Amino acid sequence: MQKVVGKTTTKVHSRGRGRPRSDEAHQSILHAAYELLMEVGYTQLTIEGVAARALVGKPTIYRRWSSKARLVMDAFLAATNSELSFPDTGSVKEDILQQMHKLVKILNTPRGQVIATLIGGGQTDPEIISAFQANWLSPRRFDCSQVIKKGIERGELRSDIDIEAVIDALYSPLFYRLLLKHAPLTEDFVDELIDIVMPGLNGYPKV
Amino acid sequence: MQKVVGKTTTKVHSRGRGRPRSDEAHQSILHAAYELLMEVGYTQLTIEGVAARALVGKPTIYRRWSSKARLVMDAFLAATNSELSFPDTGSVKEDILQQMHKLVKILNTPRGQVIATLIGGGQTDPEIISAFQANWLSPRRFDCSQVIKKGIERGELRSDIDIEAVIDALYSPLFYRLLLKHAPLTEDFVDELIDIVMPGLNGYPKV
Amino acid sequence: MQKVVGKTTTKVHSRGRGRPRSDEAHQSILHAAYELLMEVGYTQLTIEGVAARALVGKPTIYRRWSSKARLVMDAFLAATNSELSFPDTGSVKEDILQQMHKLVKILNTPRGQVIATLIGGGQTDPEIISAFQANWLSPRRFDCSQVIKKGIERGELRSDIDIEAVIDALYSPLFYRLLLKHAPLTEDFVDELIDIVMPGLNGYPKV
Amino acid sequence: MQKVVGKTTTKVHSRGRGRPRSDEAHQSILHAAYELLMEVGYTQLTIEGVAARALVGKPTIYRRWSSKARLVMDAFLAATNSELSFPDTGSVKEDILQQMHKLVKILNTPRGQVIATLIGGGQTDPEIISAFQANWLSPRRFDCSQVIKKGIERGELRSDIDIEAVIDALYSPLFYRLLLKHAPLTEDFVDELIDIVMPGLNGYPKV
DNA sequence: ACCTAAGCGAGACGGTACGTCAGGTCTTTCG
DNA sequence: CGAAAGACCTGACGTACCGTCTCGCTTAGGT
Structure with a gap:
């Protein structure tokens, strides 16, 4: 578990005077x-509750995080681990397929709900979105994008694709279902998506 | 502007006695x-604020809508117009392309931000999401889905596709960029997406 | 116990609508x-403490009294009874003597301490002093002053005295000892004071 | 301006090692x-405020004064000058009259307000009162009391008076008006008081 | 000439109470 | 008799100070 000091924390102290x-x-x-x-989720979480559980005074929290959103963001990031690395199977399609399966598994845990509430909270707090994004x-x-570039070099994928758009096309449906909940977020859905999107990226394009 | 009495409003009044x-x-x-x-968006909106602006007492609101979520959904839907209809050009690709352009235009207006805060607020208020969805x-x-089915009948699209998954693949990137803001939501992006996704749906599939 | 609505309470409500x-x-x-x-005295008294003991929310207190000082003032006045009336013995000296004895008795009860803390608190809150005074x-x-005027009419007291100054001369030593605590506030002290001050008021003045 | 080390300061340091x-x-x-x-007066004064204005750390204050009361008393006393000495005119009445005029002048300056807030604050902090008194x-x-005793020796005043009560009778009205503010604290008022109180102390008493 | 104890300003600590805001409910009066 | 208005209680907000506790740094006696 790695301490992440991203955009959300106030500046690190310049080794000033006073008690650290x-x-x-x-x-x-x-x-x-x-x-x-x-x-209890993002909305039900209160600063007072955090202070009480952490055996800490409220001002000690406010001194470090100027809002609930930023605190929660840091708490989320501090609990991040690198469980979403890509394999290297030699096939772009396979690499991405396997990683998307991992992602779906995580999005279906409570951690997935935390991500959902963070994106949700971010809609009224730009800082939380940018911190999450960054x-x-x-x-x-x-x-x-590295995996995709490798695929292009290999000739497995077309070279004229917009990589950002491709990533969006591949991953956004997962978040879409996470957030909108109109349909379950299953591993079969991942397979479907891959079948729909990958053909459009083929090195030997549309007939 | 039509009063919408969907899932969100309480029962219509049975023209009983007393003041209407x-x-x-x-x-x-x-x-x-x-x-x-x-x-101010969904989260920052308060019932008190609405009551004050509408020059109305809080109970007058609570009498009609049992929660902030239902009020807000009705307010959103009451302002809906049907600007997102599909054209019928004879080509599925063209029909969807044109409608997605319309959608992007709307998502880039303040109404897009309202949709964003609704989805955002919905992450901690299930009722919002299901009302928005419904x-x-x-x-x-x-x-x-009707457009897609027509395309399948015409042989323009493969018959073995999962229509729900296709719709997700097409539209979710728009909402993804609306919510995550990692890249602008342009009309060019729509064109890119269509180019990426449509080939995978071709009636005469991959080589 | 009489409800006192003095300078300290906000205006009485004009019998408007809504829950009274x-x-x-x-x-x-x-x-x-x-x-x-x-x-616990004026300083140690907290609005939170009052709210908790009265089984009432803090806003319910703040809705009625804009400050601790005003609340306390009203609480003091609401507990006032008319125990300090003057007798009518036919002698000014005797009337005042008896009433001062009553006052000393009260000032030596906890109620005396309340008066002391009110005057004390009033030193940094002009409103409390003026409410107490009024x-x-x-x-x-x-x-x-009525007793004194009667004495003047009777010829028992000089007619050229400044009544306000006389009242101050008679009563201020009691408050002085209440507040400064340099000497006990006894009934003998009252007798001494009367002996010192009354001769200066005699109807047949200084030789 | 002399450093006062009375009841209020902690023990003087025994010239040990370390930085003085x-x-x-x-x-x-x-x-x-x-x-x-x-x-701002005694109540509104905060240790933090003093530390900030003095460009000093809070512990530097707490190291020297164990409470706000003691600090404030020392600050008050350190600013004392001996402007309230008694003249020696040969007449007790005149001596006291002149000194009371001086006192009234001081009580009508900001210093008078300081005294008022000290007495006020002392109502909930016994230490303040006893230090002020001492x-x-x-x-x-x-x-x-020396002046009065001299007057008794001279035969100008009765010998059976209670000196403490006399001092209270003379001076308490000034503090009374300082604290209660029901009437202005003028020099004419002093003259009135002297006229009321002194006859009761005459060496050749009431007719 | 070093050591070391105690001072220094700064500022974070766990707390308590502040005064406010909004929530959702309840109780009046008015239409 | 129900709609409207507004007070109700509750709970959390973010802030101000409290008095204490480190920090890194002087400053001077004591050895």
């Missing part, structure tokens, strides 16, 4: 926040 | 709610 | 406040 | 405290 901030309190707050996030989404999109 | 409900108050509430929705999303997905 | 303010809550708050005033002090000073 | 306490900080704190005392009131009462 307690790392113990910091961790305790993030941990309490993440627990509550999974137990610290969670971007790294995974970057990995995916 | 003021239609003026009703419209005034919906109007105030929609305005606030555009100004009253706004479903009709458009139905229209789209 | 609960008199039960009102009395309960005043009672709790007075109890706490006697138990609702508690003034009536008693008026009674006393 | 900064006298500059000491003076700066007292000065800041007195300024704030005049600006370090400010007592010396002046002692001086006054």
